[in-house]
Amino acid sequence: MAALTKTRLRVPPLFGAAVLMAMSAAGPGFITQTASFTVLYGASFACAVVVSMIIDVAVQLNVWRILGISGQRAQDLASKVFPGAGQVLTVFVVLGAVVFNIGNVAGTGLGLHNLLGIDSRIGAAISGCLAIGIFLAKSVFTAVDRVMVVLGLVKIALIIALVAVTAPPVGQAAVGTVAPHGLPLLPILTLIGGTVGGFITYSGAHRLIDAGITGVGNLKRIHRGALTGILVACVLRIVLFLGFFGVIATGAHLANRNDAAGSSFLAAFGTAGLHLFGLVFWAAGMTSTIGNSYTTATFLQSYAAPVRRHFNRAVIVLIGLATIVFIAAGQTPQSMLVFAGAINGLVLPIGLGIILWVALRRRDLIAGYQSDRKEADTVRSRPARRNPFPPWLPSDWERTAQYRYPRVLLGAGLAAWLFTAYAAVESLTSIGSIFH
Template sequence: MSSEKVMSESSNASTKEGQLPRSSGVSWSLIMGAAFLMATSAVGPGFLTQTTVFTQTLGASFAFVILVSIILDIGAQLNIWRVIVVSKKRAQDIANDLLPGLGYAIAGTVALGGLAFNIGNIGGAGMGMNVLFPSISPVAGASISAVIAVAIFMLKDAAKVMDRFTILMGAALIVMTLYVLFSTSPPIGEALYRSVWPEKLNVLAIITLVGGTVGGYITFAGAHRLIDAGVTGKEALPQVNRGSVSAISVASIVRVILFLAALGVISTGVTLDPSNPPASMFQHAAGNIGYKIFGLVLWAAAITSVIGAAYTSVSFLKTLHPMIDLHSRKFIIGFIVISTFIFCFIGKPVVLLIVAGALNGFILPVTLGIMLIAAKKAQIVGDYKHPVWMSVFGWLITAMMAAMSVYTLYMLLI
């Protein structure tokens, strides 16, 4: 097998690995690797900022937004992961099967969005390193972080290293945010009450959270990882179900912990620094130690998002030309290098990062709708029967996200 193959096996590899029983350590480690790849792709610099900003804006009512977004996230991801794994094809190939050329359009759009996010992710990694080591500038920190990300993909066992690295960083994120949470005294009872009876409601917050968790390239990060590893077919569905929900659970746990920590700070009457809300929150919660923890959290969130965005964006581009598939490792490295170059010489596009997050919410209805249509096509999924309740749930999410996206666009234009 060519050393240029991205990760362990190509999409044409034997599905034997995906047919191992759930008790198999190898198979389950792949599932969890895919789950954490998706989760840590979602938990990036934008994720940290969105959570703290919306908590300050909505207060305890943000709990309702989080609950709704979790339900929508699970429904969207279950549908998408199942169809991709059963069809044994990447999302853009499924789209091309439905309508020739559609997959190319989606691949280009998702990859472009991934590049926009990755510029912000690289910038976030540089900022995180600057917080940890003030003598290192954000630009130098971004460059060092990029070298670390590139080094992972240059290793012989890049797939296994990527899986383990994202799992380690995901666990570290949870532990560090828990420490900050315990440094505050959030009104948990009020948050629970407002999760079902909100005092304030913000449609843009729901779209932003769903888009930032399963929109754009993010939900496909784990699914395409499974395809590359040969975890495909109906036999893998039980594992895929658990892995899909686990991915959303990891991202949601970080979101909830971060929300409660921010709520604990805000409930004391503190106003977060608008120039850097998450840093301000961590510092108010745990002093200088909290500020350093923020730096580590930001770096961990950013570096894993860099890896996830690069890997998934290139997985979409593989359809454009066989050379991209053959030399995908080089393209992933190039993707990271280009993102770093743009950040270092042009700057961090803050507005672009925010807009990209909102656009992810617009992309989701399209990609989810494509997966739901494909689920009914025998030439794509064979004799697989997609659960009716899952289809209904999926179309409901598609309609809701499409309607909310149009409403948000209208409110932004008027």
């Protein structure tokens, strides 16, 4: 028994947080979107993938750093910045996450249908029970970390196999990245909303806080965790696009263009491809369901005492609710997913704006800023130098004794905020169209 215990997979909490963020971003919707857009735009879609990766880097590094150092979850920090902002952020995150979770459960059902040939509703029920079982474990976070790592490895390995079999023309993809042809803005906005927006923005950082990895003293670990999660997510996006692009580049006939992802695996591996695709889709649905439900509960616990006292049970209720709704409906209404996507488009600039405001104007909310006020006063007592920053910034900005916020990171965050704010405006048009 001792030997068996030693061989168990041990996942450091920091790596677990990184994987939770990366795998939450790569759910069934992400796989479906990538396959469909790759079929439509070919090599040019590589530009959308790269832009989404750049936005992801700018957003996640800022979110992990501010939330990690402050030791406060997004909604709690937002409430201290602007009264009521935390409640507004929570409503948007939860609303989008609950709807998307139905789609995640549907993905697990479809995955088991392709893998084992069983009815998708039965597959969803089995998957829901497995996900619930994880949160019944004695050491919940340990179980979550292990499951996310194992399923993530399965997902990445199968997608790499698709790339190896199809041997995509990387040179064409590189050209498409810098010189896309006929690529509208919609695929870029959709990919960003599905991989960075909504609950995904905060999943890794909230897991980091639950693991107790917070404060200025843990800055290097926080930064390393964010980079690890971003690296895993970026690798997954790149290989997934290359795998589907490799199928398209060969001129293979897709059996069902409405299911471009499944048809690509079928074209690459033959009949076995559908089973492999089923395993990939099921793993994607499971990881996204777990990450979605966990992150949603971390938002609700600030405003609902029962969730705070019975966190694991709250997560179980969220998983069970999504499973029951899908089984009852038999499918996820497209209008609901469009609505949830539009909501996620609104969440990203709101939450990111609050994070950047803390870096700019509310440095007192970052742990370590107030604690070393005496040394900070010493810094300010030195001979005055011309302030190189705009007058609306605090005079001691970037000069506090214990913690300095990188200007490059702040600039990247502001650029990402401008882009996501535009995306939010575009998302508003989707909300109106689904009710016609």
